[in-house]
Amino acid sequence: MGATLISAEDIKKRYEMGQVHVYALKGVNFTLREKELVVVLGESGSGKTTLVNIVGGMDRPTEGRLHFGQIALHDCDEAALTDYRRNQVGFIFQFYNLMPNLTARENIHLAVEIARDPLNVEELLRQVGLGDRGNHFPSQLSGGEQQRVAIARALAKNPRLLLCDEPTGALDLPTGRQILSLLSEFRDRYGKTVVIITHNTNISRMADRIVYLKDGKVEWVKKNEKPIPAEEVSW
Amino acid sequence: MTLRRKMLRDMRANAGSYLACLALVVIGVVAFLSFSIARDNMVLSKESLYREENFADGFAELAAMPEHRLRKIRRMAGIRQASGRLIRDVQVHDPEREASVYLRLVSLDLEETDRLNDVRLLEGEPLSDKEMRCWIDGQFFEANRLELDQELEIIAGGRTRELVVSGVGICPEFVYPLRTESEIYVNPEQFGVAFLPDKIMWSLFPEMDRAFNSLAFSLEDGAEFQDVKEELEIELERYGVIEVYPREDQTSHFILTEEIEVIGTMATFFPVMILSIAAFIIYIVLKRLVEQQRGQIGILKAFGYSSRAILLHYFSYSLTLALIGGAAGGLIGMWLAGPLTDLLYEFFHLPEVYAGFSVRHLLLSLGICLAVLGFGGYHGCKTVLRLEPAEAMRPPAPKGAKKFFLEKIPFFTSILTIQGKMAIRNLFRSRSRTAFVFLGIAVSCAMVAFTWALATESMPKFMFQPYQEVMVYDARVNLENPRPRKAGREELERLAEVARAEPLVEIPVKLIHRWREENVAAIGLLPESRLYNILDKDGNRIVASDDGLILSERLAENLGAAPGSTLELESIFLRDPDRTVKVAVVAVVPQYIGMNAYMGIAGLEDLLRRGEFATAFLVETAPGPGTVRDRVAGLRERYRESDFVAGVDEREDLVALMEEQWETAGWVINLYVLIGVIFSFSIIYVSSLIVLSERNRELASLRVLGMTSREVFSVITFEQWFLAFFAVIAGLPLARLIMNAFARQWSTDMYAMPAEMSAGSWLAGIAMTVISIWAAQRFTLRKIKRLEIVEALKTGE
Ligand SMILES: Nc1ncnc2c1ncn2[C@@H]1O[C@H](COP(=O)(O)OP(=O)(O)OP(=O)(O)O)[C@@H](O)[C@H]1O
Ligand SMILES: [Mg+2]
16 A cells, blocks of 8 residues: 555545534544545444545534644645545546546546546547447446446546445446446556445445444445455446 | 537526526617617717807897808807808798698808808809808708709798709708707708808898808807807897897707607617626526536535536626627617618718718627626626535525415415415525516506507597697798788688688797796796687696796796796887886696797787787688688688788697608507517516526426426416516506606607506506417427427426
């Protein structure tokens, strides 16, 4: 395993809702290393999405310190966060979130256009097995196909960190496996750090490390001595 | 690049709204550009004519001033240049025509090289002191199909003379020549201007030998008209000065300027209205789009697109429209400005001057579109800036639907269907759209009601009331000089053609109230007059009083006078013209054309310390063989070469002229009504489209539940009718306000527009609005039938 990519110290996130406020994160500590595949586990409402949003620069912690390499994300202004998202992070969501009126290829181009050092679009399309579907609109693709486009799109910018929030949540087992193996394949080929959020314990068997969140805190972190290949994951 | 593709597809998916917006922008810019270019051209033409032909800064009308006194006037402080003219109206005798034709003869000093109010010769020969030849104004020349070297028979000083047309010209003083103050339209078939050498004029009118009755003067730089006027009035006192007035009050200049201003108002009023609707549409459309695409915005932000880049993306929708609209509108507008200018030049007989193609106008129209749509667009999509990226990823907090207040009334709830309840809750939910539709329906209903009232009530009243209700004589016999009225009346009533004759006095007076003064014609009438009615606001006759003056509303307003006020009156008809007399105001009445003061004829004579006299007689012809026209022609024939009758005017001629004008004005007014209808149609249509795309999923779900497309449609129509009901109620007082403002804006010292609006016009406004709502809904229904249920349910992100 490589050097530390992300380090989070005592991160708290508070949501204000009128008079009441809720702590979604109550002091989270953890690190991510380069080229690592980490699974974040936790029950619904435990704060997983909140945490990746913060790690991905979409949201700012209310308290705590968060570093990406030398960059102090907790201190960044909007422009710096945008720059961070643009160059270092790729997002993959449960419901794919493709632009409905752009074709598969155009969805990937959208990311390429703002990237500093993008990957080749056609090659990515081939690698996710959609070499001949580039001109199709999201509504003409199945869920698994849409998610593969989303992965290609996240990867196209050539970011160092891939954040996947429930990437298989809406898919059946074989399709979910395909997605997971794509993710680990890309981690191996391009040397990305991959974070997969899920409440599905089975998926954690393919991880290098597992972070378990409960009620806004890290309950435990476990190193997986023998990660299994994605194809063997089942649920 | 890819985002631009997204934009184009977004726009295509909702083409109706964008096209409606684009169409409005193009129409707005075309209207703005074509009218303002035409206006600029007219100003250019007017100003170059004034400059090149030396249009005077001031005028003085007087009884008679000897020619040699002019030198003294020219030396007066503040006066740069002065020209003396002898101006006389004469009749033209044309045996083939029944109507009377008048020419205003204006003298020219041929020795003066740099004349004021000079004539620009368009074709023909120079004049000479030796021959009875003249130049004639182009409108008269054309309208009467004259030719060069043609002879005109004029009746001057009671004798028939032959005048040869030597040239055709245009003079800044008579671009818009009117014969009397009670006319508002030029009538070139019956009235024109002829320019003759002064020597010839004097030979035609020996009693005015070597004398002038009009002065034109220009001011030195920095001189104040008011100062010069005061000096002049003293200087001209002994020559019977009637009025000294500035260029601004000169009839032709006044009307020409007024008309150019009307064109200028058109150049701003319509475009501003149309463009603000376009801005509102783009505002609503973008606001909705941003709301709908929260998820997409979230992804863009997650990728690392900056807020500014995303804002720019949505903003570019309106910029695209602005650029297309500005360029298309600019080009069409500039292209249309040419024919429009030609039309106006022909109407006003102005020399043709064109500014030519200008990049400035193209840039201007682009600028306007960018500003208007940019404003609307920016406000529509600025919420993008406030969306936090993580926030944008969550669906919008469902808008709280509440029971609306009317639902608390059990009766009301019981009569509403489920669709009705949905519709009304929706109205309360999206407030800004509701406000947009409400305002749109109210404004379009008001527009239709207003234009309708204008076309069927105000304009007809304005144009026809003066000659159909006020002046109801068959003919008016104008005298050269005042004559005893009783003898004149008896003489006229003895004629076979005449059933009744009434004397009338019309004299120039100056009325003074405190520090304000007005020069107007005072009209003396018989108290029992049947041929000239003074009418109050409700159309009731008011008897011309011997005790005081009845003022027209505008005159009373200008003088700051009301019934009970006491005015001072000056007139050259006063027995002792140096004095002023006091006179009370007894009533104020509306008057649509001109501005006058009325009094009983005997009372007026007493006031002037004069014996009985008249300056004209009003005649009702006797029933008998032939038409009124024939009898008036008989009367005219009798007095053709009379020394004391200046002319016989026929009321029918004026009514006919008005009718002719009314026909041309008619299509413009119909155009206004049409604009009102298109306006309400497009507002309703766009709002339906917005509702449709905003609630695509919701409506599709209703279809899934098993509702027919008609039932789904009824949710939308119920919403619109419910809103329309209240909007129409608000529209009616708005129509009244617009009418009052319009009447006020349009009224000048020369004419006043009555603000008439009855229930009929309101009904028309309501009917037209209902029809356009209905028509717009038919279009929407077609779209609903094509609504793809599966597509609609799938498109959520
Ligand atoms: N914008 C917000 N306003 C208020 N509370 C919020 C907001 N977002 C999240 N929360 C709360 O924070 C807590 C954590 O939410 P989060 O979305 O991180 O959970 P999660 O672990 O991702 O759950 P799931 O597995 O269901 O996606 C929840 O209790 C949630 O109600
Ligand atoms: Mg979550």
